[in-house]
Amino acid sequence: MVDVDEFIPDAKAEIAAELGDDTAIIALSGGVDSSTAAALAYEAVGEQLVPVYVDTGLMRKGETEEIREVFGYMDSLRIVDAADRFLGALEGVTDPEEKRKVIGEQFIREFETVARETDADYLVQGTIYPDRIESEGNIKSHHNVGGLPDAVDFEGIVEPLRDLYKDEVRSVARELGLEEVISERMPFPGPGLAVRVVGEVTREKVRVAREATHIVEDELEEYEPWQAFAAVLGKATGVKGDNRVHGHVVAVRSVESRDGMTARAQELDWETLQRLQSRITGTVEDVSRVVYDVTHKPPATIEYE
Incomplete structure (x- = not known):
């Protein structure tokens, strides 16, 4: 040290x-x-x-x-x-x-x-x-x-x-x-939200990643993660009201680490995960589903891109 x-x-x-x-x-x-x-x-x-x-x-x-x-x-x-x-x-x-x-x-x-x-x-x-x-x-x-x-x-x-x-x-x-x-703030990648958007970066995808990450940071503060955020993976079919929608798939990631060289996915309780998906799908426009990333580093990196 x-x-x-x-x-x-x-x-x-x-x-x-x-x-x-x-x-x-x-x-x-x-x-x-x-x-x-x-x-x-x-x-x-x-x-x-x-x-x-x-x-x-x-x-x-x-x-x-x-x-x-x-x-x-x-x-x-x-x-x-x-x-x-x-x-x-x-x-x-x-x-x-x-x-x-x-x-x-x-x-x-x-x-x-x-x-x-x-x-x-x-x-x-x-x-x-x-x-x-x-x-x-x-x-x-x-x-x-x-x-x-x-x-x-x-x-x-x-x-x-x-x-x-x-x-x-x-x-x-x-x-x-x-x-x-x-x-004491969580690490944030130098390339910003671009590496939390899989594939081409657009204003729409960046908006979703920004709003969803804000929710994730708020909801998971009590867990004291090394890093917690949301990423936009692609699109999938969902249902909102009486309508079928083809909306964004958002992945939530929350990890524990000492130096970022390795990391372990945090074990979140079911109630927390349900609250996360409810807030994200309910308040971030055009999101149809939310998934939780359980992959450690390695084999994954902490960010998506």
Whole structure:
């Protein structure tokens, strides 16, 4: 386990040394990894840092508003509305690896645009150790590791959390005084809801995944899962009222883990599962059925794509 009392000053010194007098962009998603990296870098270099939150259109419900509230103290914070560009780039893409690479490239292009506007030479990211292991081990590309395009218009990429596991990042976040809504929140994939939609990503499927995930996080909070969410698998026939419908199939996933490298599906009681399916089919438009994923990691990954 990392010694946070040693890690924090060392990480800030490393960031300051790498950046010198140069300006840097920090990729801020609202997750614990990027938020911790942003807090570290902001303490290290202050206004040399330009935190950039890119609203990809693939974020959790209320994410953008929460970013404004939590990180508004950073005067240089920028919020970029890029939903149309991301969803446009994903049109027709069905392969999971291709999705990640498309998203990774679009992220970099968004950051490059801000970098040109602010004369920033460096990019800071919240990449952690499991991200590197999974990308380098050919399990899947992370949008900020294996998903990066070959040509990146930055002098350097700074990754102060690159050797930490998720629980260690949380310890650093608490020591830095980040709010619980950030330090204790469930992991959220860098590519966002795109990897919770099997097949082509559309606004309709993203809407279903977003609303259903919001319900799952609310209903399963008492179970304290490592990660709990909903994914859109495809379509199936159902009945609503007196009508047959061909609606979305939503999979609920809830797992326990220490570091995300392995995970076990949580055992949920029948009443909880029935409450979940009732809320999702009753309040999320065009959902015809809900299933529960009982697969551990391995053989499955935690996310679907």
